Amino acid sequence: MTGTTVWVVVLAASAVCFALKLAGHLVPEHWLADERVARTASLVTAALLAALVTVQTVGAGQAVVVDARLPALAVAAVALALRAPFIVVVLLAAATAAGLRALGWG
């Protein structure tokens, strides 16, 4: 994307996100109280994040690649299971991948 395209994406997506936030405060309460709406929204959120984890871990353009990111993600999962703070999880993953690459792998 060119710089101008990125600006359009940034501003348009920000407008969409704000509109969603405001809609929640303005619509009558019962509109969003439907159980299926709440269930679908939480399913979509989990699915999007899981797909983003996948693409970010093994995606390389249109190829699936196993490299230092996969062991780094495993370390992050262990850290999360041990209830480490978010910033520690992110730093451990970066350090794992950077360390493996410094050793010449991935």
Add this chain to the structure above:
Amino acid sequence: MSRPDDAPPPGADAPRGLDAEVTGAVGHAVEDEVRAAVRQAVSVSVATGLYGISFGALAVVAGLDVAQTMALSLLMFSGGSQFALVGVVGAGGAPAAAIATAGFLGVRNALYGAQLGPLLALRSWHKVVAAQFTIDESTAVATAQRSRRAVRAGFWWTGVGIFVLWNAMTLVGALAGDALGDPRAWGLDAAAAAAFLGLLWPRLAARPLRLAAGAAVVVAAVLIPVAPGGVPVLAAAAVAIVIGQVGPRRRPAAPAAEPGEESR
């Protein structure tokens, strides 16, 4: 969210007093609860604000400039959507895919707003301001309070506190990311994956969400080689929407109503 030290004293939710003495006691209890809500808000703000550094660094590594990165933290101000947008841009996804992914991840904020509306009971133009601060953490802190004053204190202190720190730390991260050079040598691509996993993790407590996440991993992995950038992620969302319509007749998944404090 655990807050063993901050639990309001029993009786904080007692009905307003029948005589002066009771009213006075309830007043003190509400004061205590408001102070506890503010303490809670400050600690959540500091913890959340700190990882604005990782967002800032990852955004410039993905190809955004510092101004675009700051625009996201100021205007979009919703961690999941922000990380998703820079992830799709970094992966070479189409503009529409980047906007749609960020938008879908922002849908839960609409549900938070609907939940907060009656609790905050704000005047109309205050709602417009409150909307921008409606995120996982401010909703979690606000809905954990009992009295309206504490709900409002928890909401505003958390929302504004995170906004200030998140933006300051985004700037630090963006400037640092600019100076780093090759992002792979620093493991920043793996850091982005870990950031998404950290956002996903608290949601995996509910079984239907684990299933949706598992299906999403499979769909995304299968589509990466055959679909253009951004499409594997959106396809996973489409699968989740279908699951939501035909889904199990079990109790609805909780996280939409009970956002975790680490879920941003």
